[in-house]
Amino acid sequence: MPIKVITFDLDNTLWDVEPALIRAEEAQRAWLLEHRPGTMEQYDHARLWEFKKRVWQRHPELLHNVSAMREQMLLELQLAAGYAEKEARVGAEQAFAVFLQQRHQVELYEEALEILEALSRDFTLGALTNGNADIFKTDAGEYFDFAFLAEDVGASKPAPDMFHAAMASSGATATNIIHVGDNPEHDIQGARAVGMYTVWVNTLGQKWPGGERAHREVISLKDLPAAIDSIATEAPGERS
Numbered sequence: 001m002p003i004k005v006i007t008f009d010l011d012n013t014l015w016d017v018e019p020a021l022i023r024a025e026e027a028q029r030a031w032l033l034e035h036r037p038g039t040m041e042q043y044d045h046a047r048l049w050e051f052k053k054r055v056w057q058r059h060p061e062l063l064h065n066v067s068a069m070r071e072q073m074l075l076e077l078q079l080a081a082g083y084a085e086k087e088a089r090v091g092a093e094q095a096f097a098v099f100l101q102q103r104h105q106v107e108l109y110e111e112a113l114e115i116l117e118a119l120s121r122d123f124t125l126g127a128l129t130n131g132n133a134d135i136f137k138t139d140a141g142e143y144f145d146f147a148f149l150a151e152d153v154g155a156s157k158p159a160p161d162m163f164h165a166a167m168a169s170s171g172a173t174a175t176n177i178i179h180v181g182d183n184p185e186h187d188i189q190g191a192r193a194v195g196m197y198t199v200w201v202n203t204l205g206q207k208w209p210g211g212e213r214a215h216r217e218v219i220s221l222k223d224l225p226a227a228i229d230s231i232a233t234e235a236p237g238e239r240s
């Protein structure tokens with residue numbers, strides 16, 4: 001088979017990330033209100049966003065590490081409220097743990113498990129995410145052979161690093177791999193640039209923003225097996 005590996009983006013490809021993010025932000029806020037009074041009270045959504053953006057500007061080295069960036073923001077929020085460095089570091093760690101616990105409570109798209117289970121019988125499956133979700137902490141974990149996070153690899157998609165990590169991990173070349181994702185730039189352009197096949201998961205029915213299109217497009221994961229089949233049929237190489 002020319003196609004041996006399917007790699008998946010996670011957020012908004014296998015699940016809608018929004019509900020988990022909202023719950024995670026709420027849990028983090030609740031922790032700070034209880035354990036670090038004075039830190040969060042003055043921030044509404046917009047003001048917190050401004051604070052966050054200033055932390056990003058001061059720490060460009062953390063741009064590919066969403067977890068470290070969040071901990072840095074949590075630390076600075078407490079320092080700004082007058083907490084001592086040591087206490088603030090402990091608080092950042094604990095508030096982040098509370099955030100991450102909720103962040104991992106994702107609800108896979110209805111059809112995802114069945115499809116991943118079927119694909120895992122024929123292909124090696126991998127996860128490539130710019131976020132901090134852990135596929136092995138979800139119900140789909142058992143179907144995956146490997147997973148890379150941008151924060152571990154040191155670069156976010158569309159940089160080639162995570163795609164290269166997938167090749168190294170699976171022993172497959174780019175033309176043996178189909179990458180499946182929702183983000184035109186990070187997933188589709190990124191994977192195309194290293195020579196992989198691509199499927200754009202467009203559950204929101206968005207307009208293609210321009211640039212080279214994915215090899216296939218689906219509006220639901222239900223259509224993914226057929227899209228993968230049709231790529232596998234036309235992909236050059238020995239059929240088994």
Ligand SMILES: [Mg+2]
Nearest residue numbers: 009011012182
């Ligand atoms: Mg995504």
